[in-house]
Amino acid sequence: MADFVKLKEAMGDLEEDIVVEIIDEVVETGEGAQAAVDACSEGMATVGDRFEAGEYFVSDLIYAGEIMTDAVQKLSPLLAGEADSGTSAKLILATVKDDLHDIGKNIVKAFFEASGFQVVDLGIDVPPEKIVETAKEQGIKIICLSGVLTLALDTMKATIDAFTAAGMRDDVKILIGGNPVSAEACEAMKADAWAHSPSDSIKICKEWAG
Ligand code: B12
Known part of the structure; x- marks a missing residue:
C-alpha cells in the first residue's frame, strides 16, 4: 500500500514530484484511491493553514490547486470503481x-x-x-x-x-x-x-x- 502520510506531507509541502510518484503508484496498483484523496485533502488543509499564517501566497494556492487537480483526474476512474451504482437520475x-x-x-x-x-x-x-x-x-x-x-x-x-x-x-x-x-x-x-x-x-x- 502507498505511503499516505508521506503523500499528505508532500501535498502540504508542495512537493509535486513526490505527490505524482505516490499517485502513480496508487493508479498502478489500483488500491487506495479514496485514502489518496483523503491524504491530499489533509495536505490541502496544511496549505490553507500556511496561507493563513502568511507562509504561503496566492501563487502557492494556485500551484496546490494544480497538483491536486491532476491527482484527482488520475484517481477519478478508480474512485468510480470504489463507489456502488444503482440510479440514473x-x-x-x-x-x-x-x-x-x-x-x-x-x-x-x-x-x-x-x-x-x-x-x-x-x-x-x-x-x-x-x-x-x-x-x-x-x-x-x-x-x-x-x-x-x-x-x-x-x-x-x-x-x-x-x-x-x-x-x-x-x-x-x-x-x-x-x-x-x-x-x-x-x-x-x-x-x-x-x-x-x-x-x-x-x-x-x-x-x-x-
Ligand atoms: C486550492 C485553494 C485555492 C485555489 C483553488 C483551485 C481550484 N481549482 O479549486 C485558488 C488559487 C483558486 C484559491 C483562491 C482563493 N482562495 Co483558496 N484555497 C485553496 C485550498 C488550499 C484548498 C481547497 C481544496 O481544494 N481543498 C481540497 C478539497 C478536496 O476539499 P473541499 O473543497 O473542502 O471539498 C471536499 C468537501 O468539502 C466536500 N464538498 C465540496 N463540495 C461539495 C459539494 C457537495 C454538494 C457536497 C455534498 C460535498 C462537497 O467534498 C470534498 C471532498 O471531500 C483552501 C484551504 C482549505 N483548507 O481548504 C484555500 C481556501 C479555501 N482559500 C481561501 C482564500 C482566502 C482564497 C482567496 C480569497 C485568496 C486570495 N486572496 O485571492 C481566493 C478566492 C478565489 C475565489 N473567489 O474563490 C481560504 C478561504 C477562507 C474562507 N473562510 O472563506 C482557504 C480556507 C485558505 C485559508 N485557510 O485561508 N484557493
Whole structure:
C-alpha cells in the first residue's frame, strides 16, 4: 500500500514530484484511491493553514490547486470503481457565484457519476439565475451546491431564494456541501440537506431520486 502520510506531507509541502510518484503508484496498483484523496485533502488543509499564517501566497494556492487537480483526474476512474451504482437520475452540480474552488466539487462529481447519476456540471462562479434556468429547462429536481469560501453561504442562500422567487422551491431538493457548510447553515438558508463527504451526498440524493 502507498505511503499516505508521506503523500499528505508532500501535498502540504508542495512537493509535486513526490505527490505524482505516490499517485502513480496508487493508479498502478489500483488500491487506495479514496485514502489518496483523503491524504491530499489533509495536505490541502496544511496549505490553507500556511496561507493563513502568511507562509504561503496566492501563487502557492494556485500551484496546490494544480497538483491536486491532476491527482484527482488520475484517481477519478478508480474512485468510480470504489463507489456502488444503482440510479440514473439527473442532477445539477455547481460551485456557487463568487467562489472559484472546484476541486471538491470535481471529487463529488466523480462519485455521483460512479453511482450512475447524470451530472449536469455548471462549473464555478455560477449565478443563481443560471442554476434555476437549467433546472427549469431540463426538468431537474436535484440541485447540489458546492462552496468553499465562507461567503459562498450567502450565494447558496441567494440561489435557494431564487428557486422560491421562481415558484419552483417545492419542485426541487437542494443539497449544500463544502467546507463552510453545517447543520446550522442548512437550517438558516432552508436547504433540504447538507453534507461534507461524497458518500453521504450519494446516500441523500439516491433517497431523493427514489
Ligand atoms: C486550492 C485553494 C485555492 C485555489 C483553488 C483551485 C481550484 N481549482 O479549486 C485558488 C488559487 C483558486 C484559491 C483562491 C482563493 N482562495 Co483558496 N484555497 C485553496 C485550498 C488550499 C484548498 C481547497 C481544496 O481544494 N481543498 C481540497 C478539497 C478536496 O476539499 P473541499 O473543497 O473542502 O471539498 C471536499 C468537501 O468539502 C466536500 N464538498 C465540496 N463540495 C461539495 C459539494 C457537495 C454538494 C457536497 C455534498 C460535498 C462537497 O467534498 C470534498 C471532498 O471531500 C483552501 C484551504 C482549505 N483548507 O481548504 C484555500 C481556501 C479555501 N482559500 C481561501 C482564500 C482566502 C482564497 C482567496 C480569497 C485568496 C486570495 N486572496 O485571492 C481566493 C478566492 C478565489 C475565489 N473567489 O474563490 C481560504 C478561504 C477562507 C474562507 N473562510 O472563506 C482557504 C480556507 C485558505 C485559508 N485557510 O485561508 N484557493
